[in-house]
Amino acid sequence: MSTPAGYFEDMYQGVNDPWHLQERWYEQRKYALTLASLPKSRFRSVFEPGCSVGQLTRLLAPRCERLLAADRIASAVDTTRRRTADLAQVEVARLAVPEEWPEGCFDLIVLSELLYYFDEPQLAELLSRATGSLEPGGTLVTVHWNHPVPEHLYTGAQLADRLTQEPGLLLRAEHMEEDFVLQTFSRALPGGAAPLSPAAAEGLV
Numbered sequence: 001m002s003t004p005a006g007y008f009e010d011m012y013q014g015v016n017d018p019w020h021l022q023e024r025w026y027e028q029r030k031y032a033l034t035l036a037s038l039p040k041s042r043f044r045s046v047f048e049p050g051c052s053v054g055q056l057t058r059l060l061a062p063r064c065e066r067l068l069a070a071d072r073i074a075s076a077v078d079t080t081r082r083r084t085a086d087l088a089q090v091e092v093a094r095l096a097v098p099e100e101w102p103e104g105c106f107d108l109i110v111l112s113e114l115l116y117y118f119d120e121p122q123l124a125e126l127l128s129r130a131t132g133s134l135e136p137g138g139t140l141v142t143v144h145w146n147h148p149v150p151e152h153l154y155t156g157a158q159l160a161d162r163l164t165q166e167p168g169l170l171l172r173a174e175h176m177e178e179d180f181v182l183q184t185f186s187r188a189l190p191g192g193a194a195p196l197s198p199a200a201a202e203g204l205v
Contacts (some may be wrong), residue, residue, distance in 0.1 A: 002119045002153070016079055021055040030180060031059050033100035034112065034143050037173055037184045038063070039198045042107040047096045047133070054080030057131045068102055070095040082092065098126035106140040114145055115159050116152040123162070131168045134187040137195035140169060143182040156181035170194050 034056065042067050050068035053076055060065055061084065069084070070093045071077050075092050077094045084090040095102070098118075109130050118126060130140060140161060146156035154162070160181045164171055173184040173193070177204045186195050199205050 002085045002122050003119060004165060009015070009194070010084075012128050016075075017053050017055075026179070027055065030143065030182075031056055033175060033182060034110075034141060035059060035063070037141055037175065037182055038108070038199075039139060039172065039184065039186075043139070045104065045106045046108040046110065047102060047106045048110045048112070049095065050112065051080050051092070054083040054092070054115075056110070056112055057084055057090060057092075058087070061090050064089055064108075068093060070097070070102075072096040074103060098122055098129050101129045101133070105133055105135045105138075109138070111140065111142045113144060114152045115142065116149075116156075119153060127163070127166050130165060131187060132148050132153075136187055136189050138187045139172075140185040142184070143180055146176075146178065146180050172197075 005131065009048065039147045042063050042065070042169070046060060046064045046067045047055060048057060048069045051071050056138060057067065057069040057080055067090045069080055069090060071080065074094060077092055084092060092103070096165065112136060113173065115123060115126070142159070144154075144159050145152070145157035148155060157176070160174070160176070160183055163169065163185065165185060168188055169185040170188055172186050175182040189195060197205070
């Protein structure tokens with residue numbers, strides 16, 4: 001059974017940043033590694049579900065022509081809207097994925113600290129929607145806490161194993177630590193080929 005919505009509503013009750021995303025060095029370092037894992041300097045259309053209070057959203061925004069950030073909790077959406085009001089390329093929406101999913105295609109989807117809240121049927125639906133809405137050659141980046149938590153159905157390492165089995169995704173980079181696991185995938189090009197690596201895209205190899 002997926003983590004119930006009431007858990008998140010309770011976490012945000014009267015608290016702007018329940019996970020202290022803005023102040024912890026652990027989070028700042030993790031976000032820096034997430035941004036460094038992206039294979040391109042800029043992306044045309046980006047989707048970040050589970051955006052929480054918009055800390056990663058603000059860091060992603062300078063590298064995006066358009067960024068759709070979403071969360072299921074109204075107070076988190078309101079906080080992210082306030083924090084990104086000066087960023088014209090950012091749109092913030094209230095969506096409960098995977099049932100609610102935006103139309104259109106993206107060349108980057110960011111799933112940060114999100115997937116371990118879903119049971120296998122919902123996880124399978126979410127990954128299918130994410131892969132299906134990625135452009136060929138597009139990037140999916142995932143990063144997840146790797147310690148057991150009562151409300152988490154998986155650890156980061158367990159999710160990493162699950163993600164490598166998802167049809168249509170090619171693992172391009174992986175960063176594993178005691179605390180979290182970060183993976184970067186590409187959606188295969190027609191015929192199953194992988195897009196160029198960052199070095200190859202600049203003619204270095």
